[in-house]
């Protein structure tokens with residue numbers, strides 16, 4: 001039978017042709033970091049359910065990916081496309097590493113960068129860009145995930161001070177953070193607060209027993225009469241549009257990031273199938289296997305074309321939040337389908353941490369849920385298409 005040189009899935013689409021030279025160089029530097037510093041270690045971090053966040057944050061700061069698409073205050077000021085590509089490479093390592101970077105840059109830093117006072121920006125952003133200070137973003141509560149408008153955390157005025165009381169849930173980086181951006185109800189709409197985590201009354205117990213995103217720290221935030229000066233409030237954010245503007249940034253990163261996990265699964269699976277002999281032939285030589293691989297490569301490539309299109313729109317400041325929903329819904333949904341299908345090709349070997357496939361699939365369960373569940377994004381798109389809001 002004729003043999004040809006195999007082509008990697010995204011090379012088949014030649015998507016590199018759509019990426020500028022500078023953005024490709026950034027992408028390659030992040031890929032090199034992930035290949036050398038993350039991939040050799042991450043299986044153990046996942047098994048232990050423990051991530052060396054502080055050490056990693058410093059390395060990621062040196063790499064220049066923390067808040068990389070923001071301008072000024074020690075941030076790299078890259079294109080949005082470069083940021084997306086970096087997310088893709090980080091998530092090819094593990095969704096937990098990309099989550100660390102997304103929460104730091106797109107949620108905590110972006111909230112301060114976009115809505116903060118000059119004093120807040122000067123105080124936090126340069127240290128966060130360098131990975132010297134770690135941030136978290138507290139929006140979700142035990143009873144309010146998809147509907148954050150119902151939040152019960154409250155900030156009341158006491159003289160010039162603010163006093164915060166409430167509980168946040170599922171907060172990435174919570175127990176390792178130096179600073180928490182916390183969203184709370186006030187007499188004047190929902191407001192954001194910059195909370196140094198050593199403030200009395202603040203605690204962040206870690207959530208254990210996770211089966212997904214084990215290489216990521218997830219915590220509860222408990223605010224028990226946390227007293228803050230008037231200057232702790234983010235002056236530029238009033239109402240739910242404040243936190244939603246930050247979520248939009250993080251969701252954008254996931255459009256690319258999720259494909260990184262899928263690509264890693266598919267590449268791993270193609271080489272496994274080439275090596276694995278079944279009924280005296282390589283698993284890759286069977287039509288059933290090839291049909292699966294072809295369908296997965298197609299979805300990966302289509303997702304990448306969508307991501308690059310949305311990246312370009314963002315670089316032109318034309319990206320609408322509805323379009324972010326299109327990308328997040330499609331690319332996470334297809335990535336988790338790819339990860340699960342790849343697992344079938346690996347057979348029993350696919351259930352271990354020797355291969356990244358089930359680790360990625362399990363991680364993508366969280367990615368499917370956070371930053372707006374698939375159902376929430378369907379509702380956003382449904383609203384855009386019909387003009388009817390069907391959220392409640």
Ligand SMILES: Cc1cc2nc3c(=O)[nH]c(=O)nc-3n(C[C@H](O)[C@H](O)[C@H](O)COP(=O)(O)OP(=O)(O)OC[C@H]3O[C@@H](n4cnc5c(N)ncnc54)[C@H](O)[C@@H]3O)c2cc1C
Pocket residue numbers: 103137138139140142143144145146147169170171172173212213218366369370371372373374375376379390391392
């Ligand atoms: C690992 C991890 C890390 C996270 N990190 C953070 C973080 O750093 N900061 C933060 O603030 N949050 C974080 N989250 C929380 C995340 O954003 C929420 O889990 C998410 O918004 C969903 O909320 P929920 O889990 O309460 O589910 P629910 O809102 O209770 O939803 C349950 C189900 O109902 C569906 N549903 C909701 N509304 C409707 C509707 N109108 N019609 C039909 N179905 C509906 C949902 O799609 C879902 O399937 C994290 C979550 C995880 C798992």
